[in-house]
Amino acid sequence: MRRKIPSNSALMAFEAAARHGSFARAADELALTEGAISRQIGRLEAFLAVTLFERSGNRVRLLPNGERYAAQVRESLDRLEHDSQSLMGQPDDGASLDIATIPTFALRWLIPRLARFRQTYPNISVHLSERLEPFVLAGSGFDAAIHFEHPAWTGMRTYRLLQEVLVPVCHPALLQDSNALTALDTLPRLHRRQNPDAWQRYSQQTGITLTNPAIGARYDLHAMLIEAALAGLGVALVPRLYIESELVQGRLVAPWPEVKTIDKTFCLVLPEPVGLRGGAIQTFAKWILNEAKYRAVEKSPR
Numbered sequence: 001m002r003r004k005i006p007s008n009s010a011l012m013a014f015e016a017a018a019r020h021g022s023f024a025r026a027a028d029e030l031a032l033t034e035g036a037i038s039r040q041i042g043r044l045e046a047f048l049a050v051t052l053f054e055r056s057g058n059r060v061r062l063l064p065n066g067e068r069y070a071a072q073v074r075e076s077l078d079r080l081e082h083d084s085q086s087l088m089g090q091p092d093d094g095a096s097l098d099i100a101t102i103p104t105f106a107l108r109w110l111i112p113r114l115a116r117f118r119q120t121y122p123n124i125s126v127h128l129s130e131r132l133e134p135f136v137l138a139g140s141g142f143d144a145a146i147h148f149e150h151p152a153w154t155g156m157r158t159y160r161l162l163q164e165v166l167v168p169v170c171h172p173a174l175l176q177d178s179n180a181l182t183a184l185d186t187l188p189r190l191h192r193r194q195n196p197d198a199w200q201r202y203s204q205q206t207g208i209t210l211t212n213p214a215i216g217a218r219y220d221l222h223a224m225l226i227e228a229a230l231a232g233l234g235v236a237l238v239p240r241l242y243i244e245s246e247l248v249q250g251r252l253v254a255p256w257p258e259v260k261t262i263d264k265t266f267c268l269v270l271p272e273p274v275g276l277r278g279g280a281i282q283t284f285a286k287w288i289l290n291e292a293k294y295r296a297v298e299k300s301p302r
Contacts, residue, residue: 006043006047006048007040009040010040010041010043010044010047011044011073011076011077012030012077013026013030013032013036013037013041014041014044014052014069014070014073015074015077016029016030016037017037017041017053017060018052018062018066018067018070018073018074019070019074021060021061021062022060023037023038023041023060041053048069050065050069051063051065051066052065052066052069053066079141082098082141083141095123095124095125095279095280096124096125096126096127096280097124097143097281097284098127098129098141098142098143099126099127099129099142099143099144099145099146099284100128100129100130100131100135100137100140100142100144100145100146100147101128101129101130101131101145101146101147102131102132102146102147102148102266103130103132103221103223104221104222104226104242105146105266106128106130106146107223108222108223108226108241108242108243109162109241109242110128110146110288111128114126116291117284120287121280121283121287124280124283124284129142131145131147132194134148134150134152135152136152137153137156137269137271138156138271143270143280143281143284144268144269144270144281144284144285145268146161146266146267146268146269147266147267147269148164148264148266148267149264149265149267153269156269156270156271157269157270157271157272157273158267158268158269158270159267159268159270159285159289160265160267160292161265161268161288161292162241162265162266162292163263163264163265163266164239164241164263164264164265165239165258165260165263166198166202166237166238166239166240166258166259166263167237167238167239167254167256167257167258168184168202168236168237168254168256169226169229169235169236169243169246169247169252169253169254170229170232170234170235170236171229171230171251171252171253172250172251172252172253174187174232174235175253175255180255184208184235184256185208185210185211187234188217188233188234188235189210189213189216189234189235189237190216190217190218190219190225190229190233190234190235190236190237191214191216191217191218191219191225191237192218192219192220192222192225193218193219193220194220196218197214198237199213199216200213200214201259202237202259205259206256206257216234217234222238222242223242225237225238226238226242226243226246229252230251230252240254268285268288268289270285
């Protein structure tokens with residue numbers, strides 16, 4: 001049975017006009033005339049038997065039905081473009097995966113290890129997108145997510161990867177001629193905006209006195225905190241797994257205790273168990289679980 005779907009040209013004209021609130025600006029974006037945009041939208045409205053725009057002279061206003069439909073069309077077009085670009089960049093004998101992940105985890109842990117994955121599985125392309133908050137995985141277009149454990153993943157299959165254990169770090173120059181425990185209360189402290197009470201909890205659990213623990217600059221991402229610490233702007237409370245190379249190189253120092261009670265668990269999230277998923281996603285899942293296990297063994301006490 002033939003699908004009842006409007007033409008792509010009509011949908012693209014409508015989405016652009018809805019986004020700009022103007023037929024003229026939509027015409028400029030799509031390299032068409034304003035009359036062509038108007039005709040495409042008119043055909044779309046006739047196809048749907050719904051009025052999407054209110055016309056008043058040369059001015060147009062998106063109606064409530066049009067606003068809802070525009071959001072749905074935009075999501076569908078974005079997904080179609082994404083899928084098309086993924087396929088265009090994929091070799092004939094290859095496969096591709098779309099993974100949603102926390103940006104700093106991707107930058108600091110996952111991406112540095114992907115060279116090993118590509119060396120072993122050269123025909124699997126891994127596409128990464130950032131997602132700061134949990135989301136509904138089903139129907140999202142993602143094959144998997146790497147995120148914190150969260151009730152939002154209920155119904156999904158989650159596999160534990162790593163613990164995010166926080167530790168204070170700073171540039172070594174900030175501690176010259178200073179006692180580390182005393183300095184922690186006098187040095188500028190850097191905060192992650194999404195975890196505003198971390199320093200207060202750190203003080204309570206370590207017994208290290210911190211006057212006004214909430215004072216200090218705030219950043220959205222751990223990656224920003226790490227760069228600020230490297231620039232000598234203060235002491236950052238960040239996951240140890242993100243700054244291991246900087247500690248080894250001496251670019252950052254961590255003379256203060258870490259606390260395992262201020263932590264979160266990274267997990268791999270799949271729509272169904274690894275054993276039921278074949279192909280590229282099963283390969284990637286087994287690989288990242290082994291990578292996480294290898295790190296856990298590497299860091300365990302000897």
